[in-house]
Amino acid sequence: MPVAIAPSAPAPPKPVILWSHHRSCSTAFVRAFIAHPGTKVAHEPFLRVSALSGVDTIHGDRAFENSDKSPWYNVTRMDIASILSDNALPTFDSDGKLQADAADERTVFVKDMAQSAFRGEALAALRTDTKTFRGPDDAHTYQPPSPIDATPINPTIFPVSVLRKFTHAFLIRDPTRAIPSVVRGLSDVAATRPGARPGFSSEVAAYICYLEQRILYNFLTDPESEFNTAPWDNEGGKEQFIQQPQPVPLIDASDLLEDPHKVLSQFCNAVGIPFNPLMLKWDTDPVEEFDVPWRLMFKKAEGSSGFERDTRTPEEIARSLAEEDALIVKDLIKKYRGDYECVKP
Template sequence: MTQHDTIQCVHEPFGDAFYYGPERLSTRFADDEQTRLNSGFSKATYGSVLEGIKREASQGKRVFIKDIDYYLFAPDRKPTSIAPSLRSATGDHLSRETARANGCTQKELSPYPTSDEPENPTVMPRAIQEMFHFTFLIRDPHYSVPSYYRCTIPPLREITNFYYDPLEAGYDELRRHFDYLKETGLVGPHVATRPDLSSPEAKAESDLKKYIGHEICVVDADDLLDAPAAMIEAFCKSVGLQYDPRMLQWNREIDHAVANDKFDKWRGFHDDALDSEGLQARTHKRAPKSEEEFDIEWSAKYGEEAAAMIRKTVVQNMPDYLYLKQFAMRV
């Protein structure tokens, strides 16, 4: 919201293909063609989304993409394969360019070899994933799940047009993608601010040459709200940005104009952010609650039936959250 002079922000682009386009993986609007048409993204494919990102990058600024990882997966752990538009278009282009660079003839060129990526859990070929610098933002499901639920009931539901779907919690997909990136060298072995977690073989500079990935950068939302300045500075150091304390304040009219434009297609989900003017450190850390206290709170706000749904989703996703939290930055 503050760095629009140097950073081109792209907000949740892959949701266009995931929900609305001909390659859609979500069943949310499967029987609602009118909603898909009204979205303006009914023809969006994963390939066209990537082409849009390339156009944004052509403006000379560094591109920052905030997205939800489950947009790259078939829901409910169903088998996921490379998206057709990436296999036949973008992937083909990349394989052809790579082949030409290695002196291959036209007869040797072939479409992107999806069968060669059985370990890749996403719709995106590894060659494309190498173009990105992945970082991860996580939040305790005790807070993220009821926050999401609130957006799927009146009055916000009239704006978001979303019903509650526990499969959209997203922690399982995030963990699987994280592990794939880590195991294949696209992130790691170093962990931002965590030398204690660096693998022994990575401590020697000569050994680092075998790794091609960026260091692992995981931000926990609670840590961010406890120490926003220190966490944003550590994040900037990890991803190669120049830290500026003014990043924490977005009270200019142009900042809100940019944010309103970026958030417009997901109306209702970002109202709190749009009504804010910056990141302020909490005066006190969040007080711990017992599981019983959470249940009482959710029941009071949403009713017992909804509280039971929230509880079930939280329990299902806590192991993945706690796994990822092991790698969270510390300041």
């Protein structure tokens, strides 16, 4: 008598992380996934920790005053990653204790800055022209890849066993469009902090993270990196998850804004989330996920109802800047052009 063979269980939902940089149209991308009925969104959870935590900070000084009153103050990025890697969202109970939300069938979609995944000592080693970042006093020294596109060691705070529990993707934007907006946005946010100096500074410029995107992208794609060569442990075995697509999905914002339907469809197919037309339009109600001290950065995206092309030329964008900012922007575009060109599809 033939023996019936039970069908193999489908792979569980695997959370997706989109690694971006400031002003890469990532907030609009988040709005698309908030509108998707099959996903639930964690918006910049690691950035929140690095800015508000007192036990896991990448900064030389506390990023925001009164952060000790935030429930995020006693949280680490590993605490958050442990919850997200189980396809759940981090929440806080009435006593401010971190917990996972109720399980359901939706896929967790995370958007964060590539920089927010990095260890403080890695950022300090990469950003020797600023004292914005630092690692713990007992941290091992991080050795940046040399040359820059050599196989990098893991620059993140997360072990490979945790990183492999996510599907990773990247969103980038041409510096001629992103950096002018970064200068305005980060300057506005910095100005809200007590004792802030007026104008744009090297400390604020340190948050322009094209370099971190380049290194993280290389770490996840390089076939010789630890991410792709380390043995799989028994608990998080290879067969347990949908495999990381290679090359890692990468979107240029210009393509996204040119044809949102096409690009979102391709992206969803690559990361294992069914495309839904509801992703293309959304309402303009306030977004709970944007309730952070740097909410000013999301003002335009929060008031939008869909993806909007910026039809201005780079020259028109440059002319819209104050004279002192225009010179800063020109230098920053030149500085980060190479990082963008090396990653762009």
